[in-house]
Amino acid sequence: MSQRLVTDVLSLSGSPLMCSTQSLQEAPRAKSVHFVASSKLPTRWGTYTAFAFVDDAGKEHLLLAMGDVANGEPMLARIHSECLTGDALFSLRCDCGHQLRSALARIGDEGRGVLLYLRQEGRGIGLHNKIRAYDLQDRGVDTVDANMWLGFDADARDYGICKPMLDHVGAHRLRLMTNNPAKMAAMRDLGIEVLERIALPVGRNPHNEAYLETKARRMGHLLEG
Numbered sequence: 001m002s003q004r005l006v007t008d009v010l011s012l013s014g015s016p017l018m019c020s021t022q023s024l025q026e027a028p029r030a031k032s033v034h035f036v037a038s039s040k041l042p043t044r045w046g047t048y049t050a051f052a053f054v055d056d057a058g059k060e061h062l063l064l065a066m067g068d069v070a071n072g073e074p075m076l077a078r079i080h081s082e083c084l085t086g087d088a089l090f091s092l093r094c095d096c097g098h099q100l101r102s103a104l105a106r107i108g109d110e111g112r113g114v115l116l117y118l119r120q121e122g123r124g125i126g127l128h129n130k131i132r133a134y135d136l137q138d139r140g141v142d143t144v145d146a147n148m149w150l151g152f153d154a155d156a157r158d159y160g161i162c163k164p165m166l167d168h169v170g171a172h173r174l175r176l177m178t179n180n181p182a183k184m185a186a187m188r189d190l191g192i193e194v195l196e197r198i199a200l201p202v203g204r205n206p207h208n209e210a211y212l213e214t215k216a217r218r219m220g221h222l223l224e225g
Helices: 005-010 084-086 095-110 127-138 141-149 162-169 181-189 210-218
Strands: 035-042 048-055 060-066 076-081 113-118 172-176 193-198
Touching: 035 172, 048 162, 060 095, 076 095, 076 162, 084 095, 095 113, 095 172, 095 193, 113 141, 113 162, 127 141, 141 210, 181 193
Parallel strands: 076 113, 076 172, 172 193
Antiparallel strands: 035 048, 048 060, 060 113
């Protein structure tokens, strides 16, 4: 991509694009999801029970539960969107893998909680398009404008499947581990009781500094550490 094209991207509509998270602008609606099976899942942070679900679009999702999550007491919870590069390949470009491991560790320390692992790569645009967005970022476009330049919303995730997944295991009162206040609002709009927000460390490093600054400045994330 030429430098001129980068400049054109950054000056769309005469000024840098301003936005908020797309799918969280409107109240999400609960969507159907189908339970498939469950099994024990031993991890370095303790043994979870993994519940497998599939949504109406054929995407597979997981809920990991530890301890008695159906006793009505508030519990640690993390709503985590898939990030292959950060979660499995340990990329330093984002904070996803760091937050995933931190959330699993905190649940393990308390011995009780849930983690929903949603197949919504790249804030909902998919793996291949995320790599295309990374290419734009390599050339000077921030993470918000990159998604929008490719024809997507800044955040195309849909949290409508969270409620039936949580209902399946009887988890209704959450202490949500997130740096994104809009995610808390989405859970509450779905009728899920969120009692508090617990900040997660982001693993700040030279490779994700600009990305984190953009999430804070343009998407309202509250970042610590």
